[in-house]
Structure formats: structure tokens, C-alpha cells
Amino acid sequence: MARSLSSLTSFPSSRPNLSELKGLFWIPTGFLLGIYLFIFFHVSSTMKLVVREYPHQTHFYITPKLSSSFNNITSLAADTTTKYVVQVDQPKFIQILHVNNVSEPPLISTPLPEIIASTERNKYSSDDKNARSRRVDQEITKGDKWNKKQEEIFHDRNLFLEDYRQMNASLKIFVYPHKPNHPFANVLLPYKFEPTGNYASESYFKKALMTSHFITTHPSEADLFFLPFSIASLRHDKRVGVGGIQNFIRDYIYKVSHEYPYWNRSGGADHFYVACHSIGKLAMEKAVEVRGNAIQLVCSSNYFLQGYVPHKDASVPQIWPRQGDPPNQPPSKRKTLAFYAGAMNSRVRESLVGLWKNDSEISVHQDRLKTPYHESLLGSKFCIHAKGFEVNTARIGDALYYGCVPVILADHYDLPFADTLNWKSFSVIVSTIDIPVLKKILKEIRFEEYVTLQKNVMKVRNHFQWHTFAVNYDAFYMVMYELWLRRTTVRVY
Incomplete structure (x- = not known):
């Protein structure tokens, strides 16, 4: 019998029915879900090896x-x-x-x-740590009238107090020694007179360090090693000047690394220097191992620039030296919304003054005032820190000293003591792109919020003051705490 054409050309159907497809769908889905959960729990557990609640040594x-x-x-x-x-x-x-x-x-x-x-991390049980924290609080509260309400100006107040006490008890610094008759004693030794000027922070730190209990004459005890050259002094020394600073630093590091073993065993990672003038960022061009490895305590702490490495380096506040207790001016007597005065040496300042120079509530000036500077600081609710050549100026220190809430117009500024202090609790940080709406931003801060900011300014300003003889929690001790957090050592045996 002849087969029909349809029978010759037909094939059995290979398409599964709908119920079979539904069953097959859950097999790869379940397999992928299992892989996802495995990866999630694996990453969560292994992250504990490298992530901690707070950086320690x-x-x-x-x-x-x-x-x-x-x-x-x-x-x-x-x-x-x-x-x-x-x-x-x-x-x-x-x-x-x-x-x-x-x-x-x-x-x-x-x-x-x-x-x-x-x-390394403290190995205490939770009960032991709580008891220890309470003891530290009691000791500090008794000695320094520490106010519990200050907690909001810190990221973690209890941890700060505990670490601060340990720092005071154990941190040791070795300073490379130089005799008073050294040709560059003016660069390598602390000033005998009271530091002055816009870059006094550098000199105040060295002066306080050399008379502090942190100094050790035994390098084997040292956590860190201080390179005592002064960038500001080199800048004014006619034998060196701005053009010769790089050569001086290069030669100094060569001498230290050949006369002592401490630099070579770590590549400089346990060494530090301090510089407040912006020329400091260029001073290491011929000693790149200093910039790359050593801890840089600098006022020009711009993390957008290549020469500054956040978390390795630390920001030092630029503070104009003032003697005596700071004044107290209540919010009710501060009539001006915001104040700024300074040279026009950046686009940020030009934009600020250009937009607000004719405003009735924001007082901005493109040069020095004819009236006393401190009167404007005392009479203003907010005091504007606007970036100039560098992100840093002394205006934040000025504002805090006179009880004025800082408004920070300086993108990429690694603010001083940001590891410890909660800057949002006592300042207003505004992106430079928002200068046209600055008044709106400040006016939207309710009076109750402003009062809280201003009260926190009064609490935090002692951390931004230098003293002839360092005082607990002042700028010197806060900088030492920054070093304590960065006390990484590399040792060769």
C-alpha cells in the first residue's frame, strides 16, 4: 500500500507539555538561589577578617x-x-x-x-568593657568636668575616652636628636619664643611635643619617629628658601636613613612630620618615600590631590594663636545671618562675594574689614570658611573661638579630627556648587537646630586651641590622638 505524503513528511512532536516546563524551571532557579546564598554567607563571614567597627593599630x-x-x-x-x-x-x-x-x-x-x-584590639568581654568605660568616664568627668551631653559631637565618645586614656599612658615618640649648635637648629629645634602667625600650628605642635611625656630617648620603646624639620622655617631661611626645600628634605632623609636603622626597617611607615604651609605638599617631590609611606600631619589636607592620603595622613587645624579664654556670645545677640571677609584668591571666594555682596543678611567682604574682625565673628550666627589657594584657612578656628557656627565651603577637605569628631553636629558643610542657594540653606535651619549647633561649637572649641603648655583635649592632644590611631609599625628582625 502506498504511503500518503502526509505520513512520509510527519515527525513525532518533541515539544514538552506546559506542566513539564514548570517542573524544569525550578531546578536551575533553586540551583542559582543556593549559589547566591552560599556566596552571601561566605562574604559576610570573611568580611569580619578585614572590617572592624573602628580602626586600631x-x-x-x-x-x-x-x-x-x-x-x-x-x-x-x-x-x-x-x-x-x-x-x-x-x-x-x-x-x-x-x-x-x-x-x-x-x-x-x-x-x-x-x-x-x-x-590588635582590646580583648575584653562586653561586661568588662562596659565597666572599664564607666571607670574612664568617671575619672575624666571628675578631673575635667566632662559633660555627658558632649556625646553628640563624637562619633563614639566611649571609644574615644578609652583610647585617649591608653594613648596618654603608652604612646611613645622618638625625635631624631640635633644639638643647639647645629647649622639648621632654627629648622630642626622648637622655637624658644611663642609661635605667631597664620602657620603657628606647626610650631605649637613641635614645641608641645618636645616638652611632653610622649617623648622617649630609647628608640626601642618608640611607636613612632618624628622628623623635626619645619617647612615654615625652611621657607623663610635664606640659605634654603622655597626653591631649596625639596633638596633639603631629600638630603635630610638620606642622612637619617644612613645614620640610623629605623627608617630603613619600615621604609618610613612609622615616621611622621608636620607642615601647615601649603608648600609642604611640594616639599616631598624629591623624597617620594616620605609622601608615600610616612604619616603627613598637614593643614592642607585635600584628599582630591595625589600628595595626601586619607587614613594614612592626618589633618591638622590651622589656627591663629590667641591667648586667654574664648568669649561667650549668646545666639540672641548674633544679628547677622552669615559673615565672610578675605582675599579673592579662588573661584569659590569670587563666586561667594559676587553673589552675596549686596545682601542685607549675609555680610561678605572681598578684603580686610575696616572694623575689628572679632566683632563680626561675635555678631554673626554663621561664619563662612571659603576655600582659597588651599582647602584650609584659619577661619574655622576663628569661628569656633568666637562661638560662631562654621559654614564650610571647601570641597574635598579632609576636616581636622574627622576620625573622632562629628562635624555635622557643630558646623554646616555646603558644596561649593550650592553657593547660589546658600542663604536658603541657612534660613531653613530652624532656630532650635541652630541653638544646638552653637552649643556644640562651645563644647568642641577647646579641641581647636593651642596652648604654651598643652592642656588635656586641646589641639596638641587631639593631634596626638590622630597619631595614636595611625601608629602602624613595620619592624625588621
Whole structure:
């Protein structure tokens, strides 16, 4: 029998029915969901190895001696061919990792060193830590009349007080010694007279440090090493001047690294210097290991620029020196909404003055005032810090001293003591792009909110004052606390 054409050309259907498709759908979906959950819990658990609630000290012990300096100790440890151990101490657990057989780093000569990196944290139970915190609070409250309401100006008040006490008890600094008859004693030794001028912070810090209990004459005890050269003094020294600072720093680091072993064993990572003049950011051009490895305590703390590294470096407040207790002017007597006066040396200032120079509530001036400067600070609710050549000026310190709430118009400014202080509790930070709506921003702050800001200014301003002899919690001690948070050491055995 002849087959029909339809029978010759028909094929059995291979398409599954709808119920079969629904069953198959859940197989890959469930598989992918399981993978997702595995990755999520794996990442959540391993993140505890590298993420902590608050930065504390990290110590790297390296042997043998490094052949050259290095900038990134983390990548260095990750690349070594020999075993290294990373120990992370958290309040309730300790993780120890052993890693072997990874690629050789480019900066270490053979034989490769063993690297042991340990992150130290206080090992107390929650009850012990609470009791310790209460004892610290009681001691400080008794000695310094610490107000509980100050808590809002800190990110973590209890942690600050606990660390502050430990810092006072244990932090040690070794200063490279120089005799009074040294040819550059004016650059390397502290001033014998009272520091003055716009960049006095640099001199005040060195003067206070050299007479403090933090100094040790035994390098083996030191957590950090101070490079005592003064950028401001070099700038005014006719033998050096602005054009010769880079050569001076290069030669100084060469001398230190060849006469002492401490720089070479760490590549300068446990060394620091202080500079308040903006020329400091250019001073290290011929000593890049200082900029890359050492802790830079600088007033020009612009994290947008390559020379400043947040969390490694620290911001020092630029403060015009004033003697005596700061004045108290209540909010009711501050009639001007906002005040600014200064030279027109940046687009930010030009924009500020150009837009608001004729306003009846915002008082801005493109030059020095004919009336006393402090009267305008005392009579204003808000005092504007507008970026000039650099992000920093002394105007924040001026505002705080006279009880005026700072308005900060300086993008990319790593504000002083930002690790500790909550700047939003005592200042108004405005992006420079919002200068045209500055008045609207300030007027929208309710009177109750302004009173809180102003009260916090009164509480926080003692942290922004220098003294001939350092006083607890003043600018010197706050800078020392910044060093305490960055006391990373790299030691060779």
C-alpha cells in the first residue's frame, strides 16, 4: 500500500507539555538561589577578617631587611611566596589564617621574608568593657568636668575616652636628636619664643611635643619617629628658601636613613612630620618615600590631590594663636545671618562675594574689614570658611573661638579630627556648587537646630586651641590622638 505524503513528511512532536516546563524551571532557579546564598554567607563571614567597627593599630613584623621601600604593605603580604599569618582579634573570636605558595613580590629581595600581620584590639568581654568605660568616664568627668551631653559631637565618645586614656599612658615618640649648635637648629629645634602667625600650628605642635611625656630617648620603646624639620622655617631661611626645600628634605632623609636603622626597617611607615604651609605638599617631590609611606600631619589636607592620603595622613587645624579664654556670645545677640571677609584668591571666594555682596543678611567682604574682625565673628550666627589657594584657612578656628557656627565651603577637605569628631553636629558643610542657594540653606535651619549647633561649637572649641603648655583635649592632644590611631609599625628582625 502506498504511503500518503502526509505520513512520509510527519515527525513525532518533541515539544514538552506546559506542566513539564514548570517542573524544569525550578531546578536551575533553586540551583542559582543556593549559589547566591552560599556566596552571601561566605562574604559576610570573611568580611569580619578585614572590617572592624573602628580602626586600631596594625603591626607588620618583617625579616630579613627590605631591599627597598614599599607603599602598599597589604599587596606585599598578599604576593609573598613564603608563609604569612594574618591574625584578627575581635571581641568574641580570633581568626588565624596561614597562606602559602603565592607569587613573588617585586619589592623584596631574596630570600623572601616571613610576614606576620596582626591587627590588635582590646580583648575584653562586653561586661568588662562596659565597666572599664564607666571607670574612664568617671575619672575624666571628675578631673575635667566632662559633660555627658558632649556625646553628640563624637562619633563614639566611649571609644574615644578609652583610647585617649591608653594613648596618654603608652604612646611613645622618638625625635631624631640635633644639638643647639647645629647649622639648621632654627629648622630642626622648637622655637624658644611663642609661635605667631597664620602657620603657628606647626610650631605649637613641635614645641608641645618636645616638652611632653610622649617623648622617649630609647628608640626601642618608640611607636613612632618624628622628623623635626619645619617647612615654615625652611621657607623663610635664606640659605634654603622655597626653591631649596625639596633638596633639603631629600638630603635630610638620606642622612637619617644612613645614620640610623629605623627608617630603613619600615621604609618610613612609622615616621611622621608636620607642615601647615601649603608648600609642604611640594616639599616631598624629591623624597617620594616620605609622601608615600610616612604619616603627613598637614593643614592642607585635600584628599582630591595625589600628595595626601586619607587614613594614612592626618589633618591638622590651622589656627591663629590667641591667648586667654574664648568669649561667650549668646545666639540672641548674633544679628547677622552669615559673615565672610578675605582675599579673592579662588573661584569659590569670587563666586561667594559676587553673589552675596549686596545682601542685607549675609555680610561678605572681598578684603580686610575696616572694623575689628572679632566683632563680626561675635555678631554673626554663621561664619563662612571659603576655600582659597588651599582647602584650609584659619577661619574655622576663628569661628569656633568666637562661638560662631562654621559654614564650610571647601570641597574635598579632609576636616581636622574627622576620625573622632562629628562635624555635622557643630558646623554646616555646603558644596561649593550650592553657593547660589546658600542663604536658603541657612534660613531653613530652624532656630532650635541652630541653638544646638552653637552649643556644640562651645563644647568642641577647646579641641581647636593651642596652648604654651598643652592642656588635656586641646589641639596638641587631639593631634596626638590622630597619631595614636595611625601608629602602624613595620619592624625588621
